[in-house]
Amino acid sequence: MRFSAILFDLDGTLLNTIPDLAGAANAMRHDLGMAPVAQDILATYVGKGAEQLVIRALQHDGATADDALVARGLACYTQHYRRLSGTQSHPYPGVLEGLNLFRAAGCQMAVVTNKSTEFTGPLLRHHGLVDFFDVVVCGDTCTQKKPDPMPVLYACKQLDVPPDQALFIGDSINDALAAQAAGIPMLALPYGYNEGRPVQSLPADAIVGSLIEAAQWAGCATRPTEPA
Incomplete structure (x- = not known):
């Protein structure tokens, strides 16, 4: 062989796992006062780990994601992904x-x-x-x-x-x-x-x-x- x-x-x-990942990313955006992003778009942000997904999701509308916002977003995303992981994947x-x-x-x-x-x-x-x-x-x-x-x-x-x-x-x-x-x-x-x-x-x-x-x-x- x-x-x-x-x-x-x-x-x-x-x-x-996109349904769970996208769900957590959009829940994060909701908590931060941002509009949801289509799942197929969020799928293009996946691949380099959770932090990069969060950064890309935060920057989707052209916003600047400084260190403080990324840290807040990552904590929020992680909390939601703990709840959603495995539910639709x-x-x-x-x-x-x-x-x-x-x-x-x-x-x-x-x-x-x-x-x-x-x-x-x-x-x-x-x-x-x-x-x-x-x-x-x-x-x-x-x-x-x-x-x-x-x-x-x-x-x-x-x-x-x-x-x-x-x-x-x-x-x-x-x-x-x-x-x-x-x-x-x-x-x-x-x-x-x-x-x-x-x-x-x-x-x-x-x-x-x-x-x-x-x-x-x-x-x-x-x-x-x-x-x-």
Whole structure:
């Protein structure tokens, strides 16, 4: 088998968390006297962690987000996200099937996300995914977040797998750049967020429609036979 370990992003790759993230961002804006922002727009602000989501949401109307406002907004957002996280999020189609294919092939698996530890573990448990993963690297595990390669390389070290034996599966430029800098092949999924940019713009090795297709690409599952 080509890969010993498979690394996954979380938001936009395993789970559709936009309803919860957008709900918390708009609740924050409401508390600060701001009008709500459409969910599809807030989705383009996701990818670099909660603080960047808050900053972008605060600046949506052209407002200046100074340090005091960002601190107030982040505290407010976090309070609302604690209430909303997991309430409307759900795994994407093919996630459970794909994870089972990778596990059946004997791959070690890890999550590498910019989401904080506080929310990552509960989300994985809530959706019945936590037992698939040998390692979970969160946005506060290392001193740097994606697109820095540090969290990706840290996951490989924890799995005791050389980077050239790992595969990263994600949906955004942060995933692609982190994998590229770590020297790890990367598959991109088209249904994620990617800050509003087309997935075709990513420096990925391939674009796959689901984790099932990702397992097939990695040689961890047979492709269905084409009809005659």
